[in-house]
Amino acid sequence: MKVxxxxxxxxxxxxxxxxxxxxxxxxxxQTAENIYPLFQKFKVVVTHGNGPQVGAILLQNETAKNVxxxxxxxxxxxxxxxxxxxxxxxxxxxxxxxxxVNKDIATVLTRVIVDENDPAFENPTKPIGPFYxxxxxxxxxxxxxxxxxxxxxxxxxxxxxxxxxxxxVEKDVIAELLEKGFGVIAVxxxxxxxxxxxxxxFGVEGVIDKDLASAVLARDIGADRLxxxxxxxxxxxxxxxxxxxxxDEMSVQEAKKxxxxxxxKKGSMYPKILASVLYLDNGGKEVLITSPEKxxxxxxxxTGTWIYP
Ligand SMILES: NC(=O)OP(=O)(O)O
Numbered sequence: 001m002k003v004x005x006x007x008x009x010x011x012x013x014x015x016x017x018x019x020x021x022x023x024x025x026x027x028x029x030q031t032a033e034n035i036y037p038l039f040q041k042f043k044v045v046v047t048h049g050n051g052p053q054v055g056a057i058l059l060q061n062e063t064a065k066n067v068x069x070x071x072x073x074x075x076x077x078x079x080x081x082x083x084x085x086x087x088x089x090x091x092x093x094x095x096x097x098x099x100x101v102n103k104d105i106a107t108v109l110t111r112v113i114v115d116e117n118d119p120a121f122e123n124p125t126k127p128i129g130p131f132y133x134x135x136x137x138x139x140x141x142x143x144x145x146x147x148x149x150x151x152x153x154x155x156x157x158x159x160x161x162x163x164x165x166x167x168x169v170e171k172d173v174i175a176e177l178l179e180k181g182f183g184v185i186a187v188x189x190x191x192x193x194x195x196x197x198x199x200x201x202f203g204v205e206g207v208i209d210k211d212l213a214s215a216v217l218a219r220d221i222g223a224d225r226l227x228x229x230x231x232x233x234x235x236x237x238x239x240x241x242x243x244x245x246x247x248d249e250m251s252v253q254e255a256k257k258x259x260x261x262x263x264x265k266k267g268s269m270y271p272k273i274l275a276s277v278l279y280l281d282n283g284g285k286e287v288l289i290t291s292p293e294k295x296x297x298x299x300x301x302x303t304g305t306w307i308y309p
Contacts, residue, residue, distance in 0.1 A: 002178060002223045003042040006214040006275075007031055008230040009049050011292065012084060015154075019052055019130075028091035034292040035229075036095045038299075039103050043178040045221070046088065047214040050080040050189025054207055055129020055158060057083075062144075073160060074192050074203030081109055081188035088185050096183075105183040110170045111201065112191030112213055114163035126162035126207045127267065131155030152267035161206040163193055165213040169201065171220040178221070187213045211275035219282040226279045227288045227295065228272050235273070235289050235305040237263050249306045252280040276307045284309070 011031040017023045038044050057079050061070035071079070085107030092105045124147040132140065137148040137156030151157045168174070168187065177184050190208030194201040211228060218226040234246045237258060250258070255273050264270040276287040288295075290304030298304025 001042045001225065002221060003038065003044050003225045003227060004047060004214050004218040004221070004223045005035065005038060005044055005227045006047045006211055006229065007035075007049075007088075007292065008228075009051060010231050011048060011229070012087065013052050019056060024087055025091065028087040029095065031088070031292055032091040032095040035295060036092065036099055036101065037296060038227075039092070039096060039183045040101055042225075043181075045174055045178065045184040045186050045217065045223075046092075047187040047210055047217065048084055048088065048185070048189070049210040050077065050084060050207070051126070051128045052130070053084055054080040054189055059129055072203070073205035073207065074194070077189050077192045077207060078109065081107070081192070084188055085109075085185050092183065092185075103181070103183050105185065106177055107188075108170050108174055108177070108184060108186040110168060110174075110187045110191045111194045111203075112165045112187065112208055112216070113167040113169060113196055113201075114165060114193045114204065114206070114208070116195040116204065118161075118163035120163045121161045121204075121206065124159040124161050125149075126160050126209065127151045127157035128160055128207055129158050131157055152265055162190075162209055163204070163206050165191060165193075165208050165216045168213070168217050168220045169194065171217065174217070175221045187217050209271050209275075211271045212278060215275035215279040215282075215284075218279045218284060223284070225286050225288065226276065226284060227290075228275065229292045229295060230269075230272060230289065231291060232269075233291050233294045233298075233303055235264075235269060239263070239265070239269070247305045248303075249308070252277055252307060252309055255307055273307075280307065280309045 012024045012027045057076040089105045141148045146158045190210040190213040193206045237245045287307040290298040
């Protein structure tokens with residue numbers, strides 16, 4: 001069975017973490033300990049976010065711009081794929097070794113085709129980098145020309161364009177590595193956004209949503225299952241309210257209805273449900289949304305939210 005496994009931001013950073021290498025390596029190791037059995041059971045491609053890391057790389061580039069030439073956002077995205085791919089690959093490989101599982105892991109630098117006329121380029125929505133107070137964020141926006149927003153009740157952040165992913169450039173390479181028995185890490189940070197001009201590709205500045213890009217990958221390689229790991233055990237209706245109710249199973253039609261009714265927050269569960277719909281509406285078979293800690297129980301049918309066509 002071919003599985004695309006999208007790991008959330010908490011795979012590398014938790015609230016309160018500063019984002020040091022030691023912290024991120026520790027979180028990567030914890031993620032590996034939770035998910036290593038999946039590499040034994042399935043042909044797995046792990047995808048991941050990069051919001052905090054790509055924002056930090058961009059800041060580093062901008063801060064040192066008078067010493068070394070700063071890199072544009074697509075190249076910062078490529079750097080974040082290398083950084084995070086390394087941390088995950090090393091952690092997965094070490095845990096698999098300790099558990100006696102014979103599996104090699106390969107990270108694929110991945111580009112994703114977007115539309116150069118995507119309106120997202122004129123309307124930045126993707127939060128990256130550290131959190132600021134409202135006052136700091138508004139000052140930085142004025143001083144540096146940044147766009148900033150309040151991010152899901154967690155603080156203020158810089159936002160950048162987030163075009164819709166259309167196609168995974170490296171889909172055949174990823175599929176081939178899976179068939180040959182490798183565990184694969186790909187589509188890091190939603191992939192590096194590129195546009196097609198004739199037969200050539202060119203990078204563009206943006207950060208793609210990793211859940212949407214994971215759905216496109218799952219479609220493009222004909223994955224049997226899309227698993228989205230996040231900070232909650234299952235999807236909830238009326239999340240955070242007294243009438244909150246966990247969903248064990250829903251159809252894609254029900255998922256669309258709940259989206260329209262406004263049950264899912266834009267910066268958190270909404271893109272995961274949208275990605276599930278995108279995958280299931282394009283031939284996908286099933287989606288599981290749960291936390292890294294509960295993924296084994298969810299696969300045994302004990303928890304998580306399952307979504308079907
Ligand atoms: N690219 C992306 O979606 O990153 P986060 O999940 O970290 O926001």
